[in-house]
Every structure is written in structure tokens, then in C-alpha cells.
Amino acid sequence: MKDNGILAWVAYLALGLSLAGNLWFVGMPGWALIPAALAGWYLADLMSGAIHMYMDYRPCRSGIGLDRLYFYEGSRDSDEYRTLFGQTMRQIGPIERLVFDFKNHHPRPLALGRRNLWRQIGSTVIIATLPASLALNLLCWAGLRAGWPVPGWFTGGAIAFLLGGTFAQYFHGTLHRERNPWFIHLMRRLGLLMTPQAHNIHHETLARDFSTNSGWSNPVLNRVFAWVQRRGGMDRRGLEPY
Ligand SMILES: [Zn+2]
Numbered sequence: 701m702k703d704n705g706i707l708a709w710v711a712y713l714a715l716g717l718s719l720a721g722n723l724w725f726v727g728m729p730g731w732a733l734i735p736a737a738l739a740g741w742y743l744a745d746l747m748s749g750a751i752h753m754y755m756d757y758r759p760c761r762s763g764i765g766l767d768r769l770y771f772y773e774g775s776r777d778s779d780e781y782r783t784l785f786g787q788t789m790r791q792i793g794p795i796e797r798l799v800f801d802f803k804n805h806h807p808r809p810l811a812l813g814r815r816n817l818w819r820q821i822g823s824t825v826i827i828a829t830l831p832a833s834l835a836l837n838l839l840c841w842a843g844l845r846a847g848w849p850v851p852g853w854f855t856g857g858a859i860a861f862l863l864g865g866t867f868a869q870y871f872h873g874t875l876h877r878e879r880n881p882w883f884i885h886l887m888r889r890l891g892l893l894m895t896p897q898a899h900n901i902h903h904e905t906l907a908r909d910f911s912t913n914s915g916w917s918n919p920v921l922n923r924v925f926a927w928v929q930r931r932g933g934m935d936r937r938g939l940e941p942y
């Protein structure tokens with residue numbers, strides 16, 4: 701995804717309007733909205749961790765130069781590197797690119813924090829959260845028309861899930877950046893976002909704490925990871941291109 705172009709603004713606007721529409725369907729909030737929103741926030745964290753775990757350990761396609769990019773020793777601003785990067789990336793699709801990005805993040809974590817918002821969340825919005833939010837609009841609307849309105853707590857929980865999912869890579873980026881907006885600090889203090897110290901455990905081991913939003917789901921996912929590894933999955937050779 702390139703810089704903030706017209707596509708980015710259209711996508712932001714569409715997502716904003718769609719989420720506002722869903723918020724309208726929530727109606728008068730009852731007490732059930734709070735546990736539902738926390739559950740949605742938990743699920744977004746779980747999703748961020750499960751995808752991260754899969755991408756870290758899924759082997760890159762070999763023989764096309766991804767290993768040369770990963771282990772490149774010269775300057776990454778050089779023409780040689782840029783040419784190599786362009787040639788290699790043209791050979792792979794968006795999923796394989798994402799797999800490479802996740803692995804490349806481990807030795808060079810600061811790069812993620814330097815990226816602009818669209819580079820961080822653009823593909824998530826287009827592929828996942830915008831379609832999901834539009835589907836929720838449709839579900840709420842159809843429910844109202846059929847006389848079976850979707851409960852407000854459910855819609856509220858889904859909105860929390862969509863927000864957490866949309867900004868997952870942005871939140872991950874804030875863990876690798878010194879200066880962050882005030883609301884990030886506030887959300888950390890409230891326990892809604894994890895701290896850089898907590899995320900460091902992932903970078904030191906690459907074998908635990910894959911979730912990067914609140915980190916609430918890490919105890920569960922760590923058990924899942926250990927279970928899969930005991931069965932021969934999650935081979936550490938998948939962590940780097942070869
Ligand atoms: Zn990782």
C-alpha cells in the first residue's frame with residue numbers, strides 16, 4: 701500500500717460511516733454492552749495474535765531472493781537494495797508479502813513504528829474490517845426489517861472487535877516508537893493496550909506472546925502454541941527466509 705492517496709481517504713470515510721451506522725443500531729446501551737465490548741476487544745487481541753503466530757512460522761517461498769533481502773548487509777537506502785526489493789516483491793502476492801513483513805519485523809522492529817497509518821492498516825481495512833463492518837450494517841438493517849432486531853450488546857461487541865482489528869498493526873507500531881499520542885498512554889494505563897516491555901518478551905523469544913493489542917489473549921495462545929509445537933508444528937526454521 702502506497703502513501704495516503706485517494707483510496708486511503710475513501711476507505712477511511714467508508715469505514716467511519718459504516719461504523720457510525722452500526723453505532724446507531726446499538727441504540728440505548730444496556731449493562732450488557734460493557735462485557736460485550738470487553739469480549740470484542742479480547743477477540744481482536746486473539747485474532748491479532750493468531751495471525752501473527754501463523755505469519756511468523758509459515759515458511760517464505762524459497763529460491764526467489766527473499767533470503768537475500770532479509771540478510772542484506774549494506775544500506776537499505778541504497779539503489780542496489782531498492783532494485784533487489786522491487787524485483788523480489790514483484791514475484792510474490794500480498795499474503796506472501798505479509799509473511800515476509802512479519803519475519804522482517806523481528807530483526808528490524810523500528811521500521812513498523814516509522815510507517816504511516818495507511819501502510820500499517822490499509823490492507824486490513826480493505827480486505828477485512830470494511831467488508832465486515834458493511835456486513836454488520838446489512839445484518840442490523842435486515843434484522844430490523846424482519847422484526848428480529850440484532851441485540852444492541854451484540855452490535856456493540858462487534859464494533860469493539862472491528863476497532864481492535866482495524867488498528868491492530870497501528871497498535872503494534874506504537875510498541876516500537878518512542879513518541880505516541882496521549883490516548884495510547886491512557887489506554888495502556890487502563891490495561892486496554894499492552895506495554896512495550898510486555899511485547900519485548902515476544903521479540904526475545906519469538907515463541908510466545910504473539911498478541912499485540914491488549915495482550916489479554918496471550919496466556920491462551922501461549923498454550924495453543926506449546927500444544928502445536930509438541931505435535932511437531934511451528935518449526936523454528938520457518939522464522940527466517942532461506
Ligand atoms: Zn513475531
Ligand SMILES: [Zn+2]
Binds near residue numbers: 809872875876899
Ligand atoms: Zn513487534
